[in-house]
Amino acid sequence: MIDRIIPERDLIPFCTGEDLGSRARGLLLQQKATWELLRNGYASLDTVRTRAFEFDGFVIKVQYNPGRLTSSSAKVDQQSIRERRCFLCPRNLPAEQRGLSYHDEYLILCNPFPIFPEHFTLSYKEHSAQQISSSFETLLNLSKELSKNYTVFYNGPKCGASAPDHLHFQAGDKQFMPIDREYERVKGAFADQLVSGEVIRAYSVEKYLRRFVSLESKDPHALLRAFAAFYKALQGVSTDGDKSRDPRDESRDPRGEPMMNILSFYDKEEWRVILFPRAKHRPSFFFLEGEGRILLSPAAVDLGGVCITPLERDFERITRENVIQMFSEISLSAEAFGGLKKRLSKDLVGL
Secondary structure, eight states: OOOOBOOHHHHGGGOSOSSHHHHHHHHHHHHHHHOHHHHHHHHGGGGOEEEEEEOSSOEEEEEEOGGGHHHHTOOOSHHHHHHSOOTTSGGGSOTTOOBEEETTTEEEEEOSSOSSSSEEEEEESSOOOOOSTTTHHHHHHHHHHTTTTEEEEEEOTTTTOSOTTSOEEEEEETTOSHHHHHHHHHHHHHEEEEEEOSSEEEEEEOSSSSOEEEEEESOHHHHHHHHHHHHHHHHTOOOHHHHHOOTTOTTOOTTSOOOEEEEEEEETTEEEEEEEEBSOSSOGGGGOOGGGOOOOOOOHHHHTTEEEEOSHHHHHHOOHHHHHHHHHHHBOOHHHHHHHHHHHHHHTTTO
């Protein structure tokens, strides 16, 4: 494998601490100084514009970010994936790109097309399919070790991952997504408690435009068991998206992992993992022709409350109703979510 690990002598001048979060920030500073594509990507953040739609106790932001055009419009059907080089494999990375080694298994890389003021891709060193069932523990570990500065998130292979054939996570600034600040308030206003114990707490939320399940615990082993129960329950739930998906939404494959996005936040010696079960990859207006089309392809950041529009015309004309429609279409239906809650309430007892 081509060595893409940054030498310590190149990293040390940019670091202010030895923890992983400080080293990641040092990597970003070093890469900005030496890699033009990354430097230009961050310069483009100066052109980003934001709008906000107020709802009952929460906000949805819409960000105009032209640098995200390639990701938002990425073709993720199997034929397109086969026909392109994997851009996360070390041998295919830009010549100037370097990363931090994480437990000799992952590379922490700076994302050259950022959404966040500090945005990273946490990529498995080997070419392996995007799959959370075997890597959830890594997600927990990364979110703990990067917790000084960052939230870590996962996009399922059919839920916004532009590299569904290569295992990876992403990380970005804490408090950037509205959900980081709104969570406790939303939980108090809208949540149903699925289980409450000394080791783990689980909640479901439905009146937040998008439906989600959250897990809270200090114990990583309890979280592993709870996530396994969630995964199994979601596999067993048939979604409206399976029955009525747009035939052009080529990412769908009922044989793969159940559709989900995940946000993992670690603070005060406790994890908070938010699980967004999905019904479909993209809203129906993504596939319309002409003026009706809006290029909005939601992933974890969008579900966290920042919807990314790479085209200025879409940013200027998108409406509150479009946002409601998008979340209604891509989220698990109320009926299916009810079934998921019922299974989880039973399976989580005793964890």
